[in-house]
Amino acid sequence: MRSSDAQDPAGDAVDSGVPARQEQDASGQPGLHRPTHRWGFGAFLFVEGVLLATAAFVGAFLGRTTPESIPVRDVLIGTMTPTVLAALAALAVTKIRGNGPLADLCLAWRWDDVKVGLKFGALGLVFTVVGVLVWTRVVGEHNATSAIGALVEDKPMSVSAAVTMFVYLWLLGPICEEIIYRGLLWGAAERLGWGTERWGRFAAFVLSTAVFAMSHLEPLRTSLLIVIAIPIGLARLVTGRLLGSIVAHQMNNFLPALAILLTSLGVIAA
Template sequence: MREEEHSPAARDGLVLGAHWGLLTFFLGIGGYYLLSLVLAAVVLGGGAKFNSLQLTGLGPLVLLAFVPNILLGLLPAIGSWLWGRGLRVDFGLLPTARDVKVGLACGGFALLTGYLINLALIGVYGVQRLDDPLNEMFGGISASVGWLVVAAIIVAVGAPLAEELLVRGALWNGLAHYRVPPWVILVLTSLVFAQLHGEPTRIVALFGQGLAIGAARMITGRTGSSVIAHATNNLPPALLLFIGT
């Protein structure tokens, strides 16, 4: 869509009086929770049917848990296309060489941060309460290598892309539009990132990892770098699926 085809409000990034990034953030996160509730109701409502399935047949069912994540990235992408200047301009989604270098460094630091904080939290919660949620979720599809490969791709690529478009993309851009200081945006987006995962015992570690991943976005000014950082952070857990399950 050419710039002259946009309305003046759209060119200013405003929709219904607010920046489109904030609008798509709230729509995305609202849709995420709503669809999660719907899917949970469907699964629980068919409990007898699902309980009769063989464990190796649970792949499609377990992967339904990731369907709501699509909305996290889809709404910002649609908003960028309708009211913004496209994914490459609004988010800097296509990584540059610098994005890759910064992303890998920040992703590695996120891994180290998460490891050290979780190590400290073992003394508070114990080992059992800090078990890897991915291994718990995919334990039933251990006999299906194909589904594990799909799950690993989602964890290492799909989830980082969707979450970064929402948090370090739409929300970050919306807050920046209102001249919120970058360090405040970094903290706020890290809090949202930690809360989004719904893991109370790991929320401190997730917040620390969010700061490291968000640092890539703050350093480069591009979401592409935070996608690389997030994917780097998620890659080892994704590979460990094949060992842990």
């Protein structure tokens, strides 16, 4: 039977008409052959377009031109809405053009992946601290501030707004970004089939790391973002699944998110 054939419950071969791949069951053992997804780079470009168009629309709708004039509510809307909508669009693509997000984006709950994510997250914290220290010395403290940090700088927040920003930066934002870049983009790169399977995964790691850094639209900080993103991508590369990179990303974002929370509440000086 061809690899693109599957077995129906009666045991007869059914030609899916698309390439197949071998999935793993919950124990990590090879399982059934499932058809690969039918989406590729076009799907990623569509989702990236959703992100950029939403950001442009929200910016035009809010109608503020300088960071100082943007109220906290608008900062929250402008920060969260584009990424969340883009991640939802990515999930919809896998449902409409593939086998759903669990299969297509390699989403599965495994404690081993959590442990790997925590290890690479800890490595990422080291990379982040060292990278920020070096980068600050090179470009100056003001230029090293992230876009979101500049937006909330010197803006007192209510407790609810500060906690909402903290939860988004620490937990929800990383999930959305991982779905887009090390989920959808990674899957598109692997589907292209560059050389061997191992080379395809490495190419997906390099491409997703670079695009992730550039997609933040902070040209001055792109090289720093690449350094920060490397351990996150390695978690995806090592486990072969998305949970590891999500955990690594969340761990990497915890300290910056906590700093913004404490600064916004006036607990520590800006």
